[in-house]
Amino acid sequence: MSTLISQSDCLNYFENPNPDDFGESVESFLHYLQKATAIFLSGQDSSKRRAVCTLLHGNEPSGTEAVFNYLKSKQKPRFDTLFIIGSVQAACVKPFFSQRMEVGKRDLNRCFRPPYDDSQGQIAKAILDLLKQVKPECLIDIHNTSGSGPSFGVAIAEDANHIAITSLFTNDLIVTDLRLGALMEQSEQNMITVTVECGGAQDKSSQIIAHEGLHRYLSAERVMAGVDDQYPINVFHNPIRLETKNHGEVAYAKAPCAAAVITLPEQAYKFNYGMLTKDEFIGYLNEDGFAQLTAIDHLGNERLDEFFEKREGKLFSRHPIKVFMMTTNPFIAKTDCLFYFIGNS
Ligand SMILES: [Zn+2]
Structure with missing residues (x-):
């Protein structure tokens, strides 16, 4: 696997790291990572791969906490998994998880389309290049809403696979035709991507939704829709x-x-x-x-x-x-x- 990975100065890459090195808290984990990071974890089965992105916004901790807890538990995911942790530097500005992005920098989740010429654009491009190499069957991008609120998914397509993945986390899916340069727009490149908004950063329920949803996503034999599967999802448009x-x-x-x-x-x-x-x-x-x-x-x-x-x-x-x-x-x-x-x- 490692021979496939091109090195990028703006994106750390770790393959099957020792979770003991991360320390005991999510803050020590971020200190260890230092900057935007990709972590590849070998699964029980390497016949396919799944991907998880989080922390594109530095003030949205639920996904990072869930990923940290998952890595620390030393479980092996069902399939090979690529984790991407985005705005590590913004999240490390004290107090931890208080800054959506660093001062003077662009919102990273608006940078997944050209031009890629600033530092945020280069991080986005490195993430996209890595995803193209790893070719996961699907990608989830875990966020928090900026106020307290219930969870929901967001996608740019309303097909059975996007609905099936959403159902691992929540019952509501927003489908939008708006294009802002968000990571979920990779669905246009045939990489099925769902943004998961877990609820507010301070809501206790957000942590539970991120943790349990991530566990389902990584342990399931199948996360894509089956032929006759029904999902209790409310879909809202635009x-x-x-x-x-x-x-x-x-x-x-x-x-x-x-x-x-x-x-x-x-x-x-x-x-x-x-x-x-x-x-x-x-x-x-x-x-x-x-x-x-x-x-x-x-x-x-x-x-x-x-x-x-x-x-x-x-x-x-x-x-x-x-x-x-x-x-x-x-x-x-x-x-x-x-x-x-x-x-x-
Ligand atoms: Zn966000």
């Missing part, structure tokens, strides 16, 4: 992102914050659970706030007025919507999006 225009400020507080386009409740993550009704106010808008919001769908159409309205200075949805990935981090809210939603208008 969530829309609610954003502020020009990275307008977002606040989280009890009372309206004048400097912010919109002020959401401090517990806005509660919108991630169940359906959001049209009677539940989402946040306080400042005077021009509604006009400073935008909700563009994957086809490039503005859908804000169709799904939302301003009533007495507050933002409401016009119809019941399902909210995903509501953050309570003002920086993520203004630079990425407030949340994703799906609804029938």
Whole structure:
């Protein structure tokens, strides 16, 4: 195997490492790795391979904890397995697991498409080159949501195999036509890839979902769909992102914050659970706030007025919507999006 692997300066590579070298904590493990790392583990059977990626975002620990615990347990996976641990350096900025990416660097999970000319792009390219050599039958990419919330999978294709892999972790699958340069877009290159959002980094359930799902994924004889298999998966298509225009400020507080386009409740993550009704106010808008919001769908159409309205200075949805990935981090809210939603208008 090792003769296949091209060395890359930006990606460590270990083959069947001794887990005793990792130390006793996930922090000592990251210190040992130092930078983006691939670990190849021989399975009980080398007739095929599976791949696991995690920590593309340095503030999302559940996947790394699950991989660390798996390696420390010294189990042999059913088949040869490639583990990829992405943003080790961002995760090691103290306090541990507090930074999505290092200051001034791009979001690594937006770098899996050309150009690959900066340091993050080169890490992404090294990961893709390695995956091309290893040729796993499938790839999972484990994340945490940026606010507390339930787990779900994300994929760019809705076929039986993507659904089957999702079912090892969770019951909800979002299928998106949006292309951002995320690792899961490798499904376009015929590498079946599912992003697993385990729930918030602080949620106890996220650790359990990552740990148990990883164990199922690595021990199963078969993870792809069987001919007559049925999976209890709810599929949601093309969530829309609610954003502020020009990275307008977002606040989280009890009372309206004048400097912010919109002020959401401090517990806005509660919108991630169940359906959001049209009677539940989402946040306080400042005077021009509604006009400073935008909700563009994957086809490039503005859908804000169709799904939302301003009533007495507050933002409401016009119809019941399902909210995903509501953050309570003002920086993520203004630079990425407030949340994703799906609804029938
Ligand atoms: Zn993530």
